[in-house]
Amino acid sequence: MKNAHDSKLPMHAILVLVILGFWNVTGQTSESLGSLEGAWVSDGDVVSQTLTFENNKNKAGWTGTATSRFGIIRLTDIVYNGNNVSFSEEYSGGLNDFPPVRVLGVLDGDKLSLKLDAFRYGYIDRVAHRARGKEAIGQRANPGTMQPLKPLADNRLARRPPMGWNSWNHFELRIDDKTVREVADALVSTGLRDAGYMYVNIDDGWQGSRDSKGELRGNERFPDMRKLADYVHSRGLKLGIYSSPGPRTCGGFEGSFGHEEQDARTYADWGIDYLKYDWCSARTVYSTPGEMQAAYLKMGAALQGGKRPIVYSLCQYGMFDVGRWGRKVGGNLWRTTSDISDYWSRMEGIGFGQNGRENDAGPGGWNDPDMLEVGNGGMTLDEYRTHITLWSLLSAPLLLGNDVRALSQETRSLLTNREVIAVDQDPLGFQGHRISASGRTEIWAKPLFDGSLAVAIFNRDDAPAEVQLKWASVRAAGITKVRDLWAQNDLPLPSDGYHAFLRPHGTVLMRVQ
Numbered sequence: 011m012k013n014a015h016d017s018k019l020p021m022h023a024i025l026v027l028v029i030l031g032f033w034n035v036t037g038q039t040s041e042s043l044g045s046l047e048g049a050w051v052s053d054g055d056v057v058s059q060t061l062t063f064e065n066n067k068n069k070a071g072w073t074g075t076a077t078s079r080f081g082i083i084r085l086t087d088i089v090y091n092g093n094n095v096s097f098s099e100e101y102s103g104g105l106n107d108f109p110p111v112r113v114l115g116v117l118d119g120d121k122l123s124l125k126l127d128a129f130r131y132g133y134i135d136r137v138a139h140r141a142r143g144k145e146a147i148g149q150r151a152n153p154g155t156m157q158p159l160k161p162l163a164d165n166r167l168a169r170r171p172p173m174g175w176n177s178w179n180h181f182e183l184r185i186d187d188k189t190v191r192e193v194a195d196a197l198v199s200t201g202l203r204d205a206g207y208m209y210v211n212i213d214d215g216w217q218g219s220r221d222s223k224g225e226l227r228g229n230e231r232f233p234d235m236r237k238l239a240d241y242v243h244s245r246g247l248k249l250g251i252y253s254s255p256g257p258r259t260c261g262g263f264e265g266s267f268g269h270e271e272q273d274a275r276t277y278a279d280w281g282i283d284y285l286k287y288d289w290c291s292a293r294t295v296y297s298t299p300g301e302m303q304a305a306y307l308k309m310g311a312a313l314q315g316g317k318r319p320i321v322y323s324l325c326q327y328g329m330f331d332v333g334r335w336g337r338k339v340g341g342n343l344w345r346t347t348s349d350i351s352d353y354w355s356r357m358e359g360i361g362f363g364q365n366g367r368e369n370d371a372g373p374g375g376w377n378d379p380d381m382l383e384v385g386n387g388g389m390t391l392d393e394y395r396t397h398i399t400l401w402s403l404l405s406a407p408l409l410l411g412n413d414v415r416a417l418s419q420e421t422r423s424l425l426t427n428r429e430v431i432a433v434d435q436d437p438l439g440f441q442g443h444r445i446s447a448s449g450r451t452e453i454w455a456k457p458l459f460d461g462s463l464a465v466a467i468f469n470r471d472d473a474p475a476e477v478q479l480k481w482a483s484v485r486a487a488g489i490t491k492v493r494d495l496w497a498q499n500d501l502p503l504p505s506d507g508y509h510a511f512l513r514p515h516g517t518v519l520m521r522v523q
């Protein structure tokens with residue numbers, strides 16, 4: 011390679027050229043560079059986006075559009091300076107009023123690197139290249155506007171938060187037909203089914219390959235899904251399954267991208283009653299809020315168009331305020347967080363973090379703070395009791411994540427306390443919320459259909475705490491009965507409140523009439 015010393019130019023001339031070159035880049039206006047003008051196609055994505063920028067020199071300045079298979083949207087607030095560009099993508103066709111997505115770009119010749127600011131959920135990177143030949147014309151020839159997404163009708167399922175079991179928390183990808191059958195048997199023999207735990211949900215790891223017609227089959231560990239569904243149904247239970255709107259699931263198995271209707275039909279044929287639809291690799295094909303909604307809506311519509319009622323569980327970890335549009339894409343529940351783990355601080359962070367989402371939840375559509383860890387061994391009995399208490403106050407789905415075949419007596423009694431379950435399953439479907447907090451002690455309440463109030467006191471501290479609750483502080487008056495739901499006994503009346511010592515991470519749950 012040549013270097014400066016090999017060239018015939020004297021050193022001072024090189025310096026001048028370097029300085030001129032520098033001035034050239036930084037000193038010129040964007041207009042005279044003009045290099046943003048025209049069409050750019052984002053590379054790599056299955057769903058590509060064409061960005062078109064125009065400089066209307068004397069009038070509005072820069073204007074632009076973004077075209078994808080979801081239609082065309084406007085680019086606003088375009089600021090272009092040197093090699094840097096920033097603009098907003100305006101989404102008006104969605105099922106929620108999203109704030110515009112802010113995009114930052116860096117231009118490098120025919121390459122435009124983009125960073126989409128997906129609100130508080132981090133950045134999404136995309137790379138675009140300058141449109142070549144027909145690429146630009148093709149997109150321009152078919153603009154159309156982004157069709158407002160039409161909300162789906164209520165499927166009338168999940169009038170109460172779904173209850174059941176899911177394979178993920180305990181078994182992860184080590185799940186097979188035999189284990190699922192044994193779990194189904196255990197749900198029956200332990201009395202969990204009769205306590206309400208109805209769904210047997212297979213999570214990730216069941217998928218095999220598609221045949222020549224694109225039909226998805228189970229892998230070698232799931233040789234016959236229809237037979238498995240028959241078996242689960244014969245035990246008086248329902249069967250759930252798992253997929254992704256992306257090409258791959260989180261575990262790297264086949265997803266439903268491009269096969270949505272076909273997979274929905276397959277599930278119905280097999281006798282599936284519940285689908286968890288997990289974002290995972292969908293981020294490689296969709297990125298904006300509108301695209302995400304369209305992807306979930308697509309499967310929602312496919313399920314509703316089928317011949318079998320299937321509960322639809324959205325799993326996209328709470329992005330883009332899913333609680334505000336989950337129902338509209340046909341969802342019966344939607345995850346509001348990333349994954350739970352079997353230790354106190356994680357469960358505590360997720361559970362107590364749900365306060366404030368009350369308005370999104372109700373019969374037919376529930377916030378889902380993830381599956382239960384009760385019985386998996388990573389928390390104390392008090393911590394698991396707090397876990398269930400909190401989930402019940404939140405009207406959260408109660409999906410067991412343990413090995414039901416090896417249930418201890420303690421875990422069984424935690425999970426089958428009918429008075430606690432009744433709080434979760436209350437027909438009013440209100441989600442409870444925090445009433446007050448003092449230090450690490452919190453009082454939460456949830457109104458119930460018979461006019462009574464579920465009240466919980468939590469000690470989040472690592473040390474025991476003395477708690478003092480005045481009924482007036484939870485707006486309870488004319489109390490005729492206070493029942494301790496874990497102890498299953500009535501507390502003495504009259505009293506103006508409740509006083510107790512709670513163990514570290516302990517809780518008391520009462521029904522106040």
Ligand code: GLA
Nearest residue numbers: 178213214260261288325349
């Ligand atoms: C994600 C989900 C989990 C589980 C795994 C499976 O992490 O949030 O609940 O389904 O994928 O791979």
